Amino acid sequence: MSPEGSVPRRGALAGSSAAAGGAPEGLPARILELGEELRREGVAVGTSELLDAFEVLREVSWTSQRDFREALAATLAKSQEDRRIFELVFERFFFRAVEVAAAREGITEESLAELGELTEAELDSLREQIAAALRDGSEGAMRDLARMAIAAFARRQEGSGVIGVDVQRIRRALGLRAEPQPDLPPEDPRHDGLPRDALRRFEALLRRELERAQIERTGSLPASRPLGELDRALPSGPLADLAAVHRVVTQLRRRLATQGLQMRGHRRHAHVDVRRTMRASLQTGGVPVELKFRPKRPKRPEIYVLCDVSTSVTSASVFFLSVLHALHDTFRKMRSFVFIERISEVTDIFEHERNFKTVSERISTDAGVADISGYTDYGRVWSEFLVQVEDDLHPRATVIVLGDARTNGRDPRADVFAQIASRAGRTFWLNPEPRLYWNYGDSVIAAYEQYCTAFECWTTAQLEDFVRALTRPVIAAGR
Amino acid sequence: MSDTTRPEPTSVAEVAEGLRSVGYLPGESTALVSYLATKLGKPVLVEGPAGVGKTELAKAISSYLGRELVRLQCYEGLDEAKALYEWNYRKQLLRIQAEAAGTGWEAVQDDIFGEEFLLARPLMTAISSEQPVVLLIDEIDKTDQEFEAMLLEVLSDFQISIPELGRVSSRTHPIVLLTSNNSRELTEALKRRCLYLWLDYPELEHELEIVRLHAPDLSETVARRLVEVIGMVRDLDLKKPPSIAESIDWARALLLLGVTEIDTDTFTETMSVIVKHRTDMDVVAERVGLKLGTPADVA
Numbered sequence: 001m002s003p004e005g006s007v008p009r010r011g012a013l014a015g016s017s018a019a020a021g022g023a024p025e026g027l028p029a030r031i032l033e034l035g036e037e038l039r040r041e042g043v044a045v046g047t048s049e050l051l052d053a054f055e056v057l058r059e060v061s062w063t064s065q066r067d068f069r070e071a072l073a074a075t076l077a078k079s080q081e082d083r084r085i086f087e088l089v090f091e092r093f094f095f096r097a098v099e100v101a102a103a104r105e106g107i108t109e110e111s112l113a114e115l116g117e118l119t120e121a122e123l124d125s126l127r128e129q130i131a132a133a134l135r136d137g138s139e140g141a142m143r144d145l146a147r148m149a150i151a152a153f154a155r156r157q158e159g160s161g162v163i164g165v166d167v168q169r170i171r172r173a174l175g176l177r178a179e180p181q182p183d184l185p186p187e188d189p190r191h192d193g194l195p196r197d198a199l200r201r202f203e204a205l206l207r208r209e210l211e212r213a214q215i216e217r218t219g220s221l222p223a224s225r226p227l228g229e230l231d232r233a234l235p236s237g238p239l240a241d242l243a244a245v246h247r248v249v250t251q252l253r254r255r256l257a258t259q260g261l262q263m264r265g266h267r268r269h270a271h272v273d274v275r276r277t278m279r280a281s282l283q284t285g286g287v288p289v290e291l292k293f294r295p296k297r298p299k300r301p302e303i304y305v306l307c308d309v310s311t312s313v314t315s316a317s318v319f320f321l322s323v324l325h326a327l328h329d330t331f332r333k334m335r336s337f338v339f340i341e342r343i344s345e346v347t348d349i350f351e352h353e354r355n356f357k358t359v360s361e362r363i364s365t366d367a368g369v370a371d372i373s374g375y376t377d378y379g380r381v382w383s384e385f386l387v388q389v390e391d392d393l394h395p396r397a398t399v400i401v402l403g404d405a406r407t408n409g410r411d412p413r414a415d416v417f418a419q420i421a422s423r424a425g426r427t428f429w430l431n432p433e434p435r436l437y438w439n440y441g442d443s444v445i446a447a448y449e450q451y452c453t454a455f456e457c458w459t460t461a462q463l464e465d466f467v468r469a470l471t472r473p474v475i476a477a478g479r
Numbered sequence: 480m481s482d483t484t485r486p487e488p489t490s491v492a493e494v495a496e497g498l499r500s501v502g503y504l505p506g507e508s509t510a511l512v513s514y515l516a517t518k519l520g521k522p523v524l525v526e527g528p529a530g531v532g533k534t535e536l537a538k539a540i541s542s543y544l545g546r547e548l549v550r551l552q553c554y555e556g557l558d559e560a561k562a563l564y565e566w567n568y569r570k571q572l573l574r575i576q577a578e579a580a581g582t583g584w585e586a587v588q589d590d591i592f593g594e595e596f597l598l599a600r601p602l603m604t605a606i607s608s609e610q611p612v613v614l615l616i617d618e619i620d621k622t623d624q625e626f627e628a629m630l631l632e633v634l635s636d637f638q639i640s641i642p643e644l645g646r647v648s649s650r651t652h653p654i655v656l657l658t659s660n661n662s663r664e665l666t667e668a669l670k671r672r673c674l675y676l677w678l679d680y681p682e683l684e685h686e687l688e689i690v691r692l693h694a695p696d697l698s699e700t701v702a703r704r705l706v707e708v709i710g711m712v713r714d715l716d717l718k719k720p721p722s723i724a725e726s727i728d729w730a731r732a733l734l735l736l737g738v739t740e741i742d743t744d745t746f747t748e749t750m751s752v753i754v755k756h757r758t759d760m761d762v763v764a765e766r767v768g769l770k771l772g773t774p775a776d777v778a
Contacts, residue, residue, distance in 0.1 A: 048671055052521070056674075059518045060491070060511070067491060070508040074515065078670040080526070080661070083677055279568040282591075286575070295556070329718070352758070 027062065028054065034093050035076065041089055043082045049075055099212065126152060127174050134176065134198040142198075146205040149174060150213065163214070167206045176202070245319070248463045249326035270294065302333045302396060304389060304424070308403030309363065310340040310376045319458065320402045320432070321360050325350065335389070338363055341377045343384040376406060378444075379413030386420055393423040401429045401452070405438075405445040414447040427452035430466065434458075485545045487517050494543075503532070503539035504689050512676040513540055522634050522655035524619075524670060527678035530722020533658040534617055536678075540654060541613035549608070549653075550615045551601035553622045559629060563639055564603045567596045592643035602633055603647070611651035619669075620659040627669050634672055680713060681723065689723060694730035704741045705730055711767050712753065721753035729753050743771045 276292035495510035
C-alpha cells in the first residue's frame with residue numbers, strides 16, 4: 001500500500017513489504033473503505049463509480065501515487081467541489097492507513113537526534129533555507145525542512161501538546177510571514193513577503209509531521225473526525241459564494257428567457273414552417289393535413305429588482321447584493337433599486353462598477369436611502385417605486401423583491417403592491433428569514449403573499465430552488 | 480490529420496508524448512484521463528473555465544490517434560433532428576415525382592426511407608463511421624436536460640433507433656469527450672457514465688512551456704514576464720479572465736512588435752489582446768499596468 005510513495009523512508013518500507021506478496025492484499029477493501037468515507041463526506045459515490053474505479057486501477061499502476069490518485073479522482077469525484085473533498089479525504093485516509101500499518105509493524109522514523117543543539121547562526125541559516133524553499137515552492141525541500149524545524153524547536157522549548165498551537169509557534173519562531181518585512185536585508189527571501197499558498201502548504205506539512213510524531217509516541221491514532229464546513233468550503237470564501245450565486249443566476253436567466261409568460265399572446269403571429277409541413281405531409285401522400293409552425297422566439301425579459309438594505313436584514317444583505325450583482329452581470333434589460341425608508345435606483349452603480357466590494361461600499365455611502373429613522377417603510381417604497389416605473393411596467397416584466405417584509409409597524413400598503421403586481425407579468429418575493437418566523441412580530445409577508453409568490457431564500461441552495469420553482473407552473477400549464 | 484489510424488497507446492507516458500508531438504502540452508491528469516478514455520472506452524466529461532483548452536484537447540487526441548474528429552456544438556434548443564439524423568425530404572419529394580405512374584405505394588415507401596435519403600448529423604456520423612472517430616460534444620451545459628437524457632441512450636449503447644429503418648449500431652468504438660463550462664449542473668446520470676476531468680488554468684511553469692511552444696521566437700525573459708502578468712490579471716475579479724489562447728495571442732503580438740521588455744506603456748497598448756471587456760480594461764490598467772513600472776524604473 002504505497003500511495004504515500006513520495007514520503008521517502010516510510011513509503012519505501014511499506015511499498016517493499018507489499019510488493020513482496022505480489023498484488024497488495026486488501027486493495028479492493030481499501031478502495032471500498034475510501035468510497036465509504038467519501039460518502040460520509042457527502043460525495044455521491046455509487047456502485048457504478050466504484051466499479052469504474054476498479055476497472056481503472058487495472059490500467060494504472062498503484063505504485064505511482066500521482067497516477068493512482070488521479071485515476072481514482074477521475075472516477076469517484078465528478079465535480080470541482082467533490083474533487084476538493086476527494087483530495088482532503090484521500091490525503092487523510094491513506095495517511096491514516098500507512099500510520100496504522102507502521103504502528104502495527106513497529107516502524108519508526110529515523111530520528112534526527114544527530115542534529116544536536118543548534119547554534120543561533122545555524123538557526124538563522126535554517127530560517128533562510130526554509131524561506132527560500134517557500135519562495136521557490138519546492139515540495140520535497142519543504143517537507144525535509146519541516147522535519148528539521150520540528151526537531152530543532154522541540155529541543156528549544158516544550159511542545160504544547162496541541163498541534164495547531166505548535167504549528168503557529170514554529171512558524172512565528174521562523175519569522176515566516178506573507179507580509180513584506182522591510183527591516184530584513186533585501187537579499188533575504190522574506191524581505192518581500194512569502195507566497196501565501198506556499199506558507200499554507202508548509203504549515204500543512206508541519207502539522208502532518210507533528211501528527212506523525214504524536215502517533216509514534218502514543219502508538220495509536222487519534223479518532224478521525226468528519227471534515228468541518230470550513231475545510232470543505234472552497235478556499236476563497238466570499239468570492240466562491242459569489243461564484244455560486246453567479247452560477248445560479250445564469251440558470252435563472254435561461255429559465256426566464258426560454259420559458260414563462262412571455263409566450264402569452266404570441267400564438268397569433270405563428271409562422272408556418274414550410275419545410276417541416278412538407279415533411280409531415282409525406283405521411284399523408286403529399287397533402288399537407290397537419291401544419292407545422294416555426295418555433296416562437298421568446299422576447300428578452302425585463303427585470304426589476306428591489307433590494308432591502310436596512311439593518312434588520314444586515315446578515316442577508318451581502319447575499320442579496322451578490323444576487324443583484326450577478327443579475328446585473330447576466331441581464332442587460334434590468335433596473336435595480338435599493339431601499340430602506342425610501343427608494344433609490346442603483347442601476348448605474350452596478351453597470352459601471354465591476355468589483356463587488358466597491359459596489360457594496362458605494363451603495364452604503366452614495367445611495368442615500370436611509371433618511372432619518374433608518375427603518376424600512378414598505379408602504380412608501382411601493383408608492384415611490386410605482387411612480388418611478390409606472391409607465392415602463394408591462395406584462396413581460398418580472399419584479400423581484402428581496403426583503404424581510406418587516407414594516408416596523410408602518411402601513412404595509414398592500415394595495416399599492418397589488419397594483420405593481422398586476423401591471424407586471426410576474427412578481428416574486430425572496431425572504432431571507434426562515435418560514436417559521438414569517439408573520440411573527442412586525443412581519444407582514446402574508447399581506448403581500450396574496451399578490452406574489454414568496455420564497456424563503458438565504459442560501460444558494462434555496463436560490464436554486466427558487467430558480468427551479470420558476471419553471472414548474474409553466475410546465476404544468478403546458479400539458 | 481494522418482490517414483493511418485494509430486494503434487491504441489499502451490501507457491500514460493506514451494499518450495503524454497503523443498499529445499506533445501501534436502502541439503498540446505497535457506497536464507498530469509489530462510494525459511492520464513485521455514489514456515483511460517482510450518483504454519476503457521468511457522466518455523470523458525471535461526470541465527473548467529473558458530479557454531483552458533478543453534476543445535483543443537479533443538482536437539489533439541484526434542490528430543494524435545489519426546482519427547477523424549466529429550464535433551457536435553451544443554446550444555439551447557438543439558434537438559434530435561440536428562444531433563442525430565433527419566430525412567432528406569427534398570430528395571424524397573424528387574424521388575416521388577420522378578416515379579413512373581403505376582408503381583405501388585409499398586415500393587415507393589420502401590424506397591424513400593432508405594439510407595440514401597438519410598441526412599446523418601454528428602452523433603449518427605460518429606456511430607456509423609467505418610473508422611473509429613473522436614466525438615466531441617462541445618458545451619453540453621448549453622442544452623436542455625431533455626437532450627441530455629437522449630444523449631444517455633446514445634452514450635451507453637452506442638446505437639440509434641430509426642423507426643423506418645431499424646437500428647444503427649456502432650461498428651467501432653468512438654472516443655467521446657463532453658465539455659462543459661459549468662454554467663449548469665449536469666445530471667447525475669450523465670456524470671455517472673463519464674470519467675471526470677477538471678481542467679484549470681495551468682501552473683506558471685506549464686503555461687510558460689505552452690507559450691514557448693507556440694511562440695518559440697519570444698525570448699525566455701519576456702515570455703516568463705508575460706506569464707507572470709497573465710497570472711496577476713487572472714487573480715483579479717474580471718468578467719472574462721484571459722485564456723491560454725489569449726496568452727499565446729499576446730505573445731505573438733509582442734513578438735511582432737519586437738518588444739523586449741513588458742513595461743506599463745507596452746502593457747497598456749497591447750492589453751486589448753488579453754482583456755476584452757471595457758470595465759475589465761479599467762480594472763486591469765489600474766491594478767496591473769501601474770505595477771509594471773516604466774522602462775527607466777526597470778533599468
